[in-house]
Amino acid sequence: MNLKTCVKAKVLTIGLAGIVTAGIVNAEDITNPTTENPMATEATINDTNTNQNSILPGDSHTTSSVKSEKRIDYKGATSAFLTAYPNANITAVSYTMKYMPMYEVEGFVDGQKISVNITESGEIIKRKVKTIQDGDSLEHMAKEGWKQLKSFVQGKGFLTAEERLMSKSFDVNNVITPDQAKSAVEKALGSEFKVASWELEKDKDLLVYDLDMVDNTGKKVEVTVNATNGEIIRTDMKKHKH
Numbered sequence: 001m002n003l004k005t006c007v008k009a010k011v012l013t014i015g016l017a018g019i020v021t022a023g024i025v026n027a028e029d030i031t032n033p034t035t036e037n038p039m040a041t042e043a044t045i046n047d048t049n050t051n052q053n054s055i056l057p058g059d060s061h062t063t064s065s066v067k068s069e070k071r072i073d074y075k076g077a078t079s080a081f082l083t084a085y086p087n088a089n090i091t092a093v094s095y096t097m098k099y100m101p102m103y104e105v106e107g108f109v110d111g112q113k114i115s116v117n118i119t120e121s122g123e124i125i126k127r128k129v130k131t132i133q134d135g136d137s138l139e140h141m142a143k144e145g146w147k148q149l150k151s152f153v154q155g156k157g158f159l160t161a162e163e164r165l166m167s168k169s170f171d172v173n174n175v176i177t178p179d180q181a182k183s184a185v186e187k188a189l190g191s192e193f194k195v196a197s198w199e200l201e202k203d204k205d206l207l208v209y210d211l212d213m214v215d216n217t218g219k220k221v222e223v224t225v226n227a228t229n230g231e232i233i234r235t236d237m238k239k240h241k242h
Contacts, residue, residue, distance in 0.1 A: 102120075194215070196220075221238060
């Protein structure tokens with residue numbers, strides 16, 4: 001074999017080897033269409049870790065999971081209410097964990113009294129709407145005698161149902177947070193008491209938090225806190241059932 005023929009043979013051999021090698025690589029690609037990314041796997045594992053913190057019911061918090069889910073606080077609940085009923089007046093906000101974490105916001109607008117249940121994700125799951133009606137004045141006196149008497153003495157006559165509701169309305173931006181109310185209670189009773197539920201509303205003309213507290217022995221106490229300055233107004237220790 002001369003030199004020219006030898007060179008051609010070697011070139012042909014190298015070309016065939018390249019084709020065979022490429023075929024093997026392509027076969028591997030078909031068998032394993034995707035290659036696992038170690039960084040992607042690590043990120044997925046980290047995203048599934050849930051950060052559990054000690055959080056007061058009704059305060060804002062976020063739980064991290066595969067998909068982050070933001071939970072609303074009491075202001076978020078009132079915002080959801082006002083989105084559904086623009087120009088409404090708020091008369092009460094409450095939070096409970098008895099059956100499931102749940103807010104209830106009460107208010108009125110356009111001659112209707114409204115009560116709405118809202119989940120921590122901001123979803124409205126129950127509504128109650130009732131037409132505001134003026135009943136008999138004596139009935140009003142029996143239910144809210146001090147307000148009616150005050151109005152009557154001032155020469156304003158008996159309050160209408162909507163006027164009574166207006167006197168109960170408030171702005172949630174003008175109160176301390178549930179967490180601040182809880183801190184005030186802990187200073188007085190001790191940190192062993194935890195919040196089971198709370199309600200924000202006017203007691204006569206004073207805006208207050210009513211907090212239901214319980215310790216790890218089952219002892220219960222109801223505490224009323226001034227919602228503007230955190231002062232404890234009264235405590236009511238419930239009888240402990242053994």
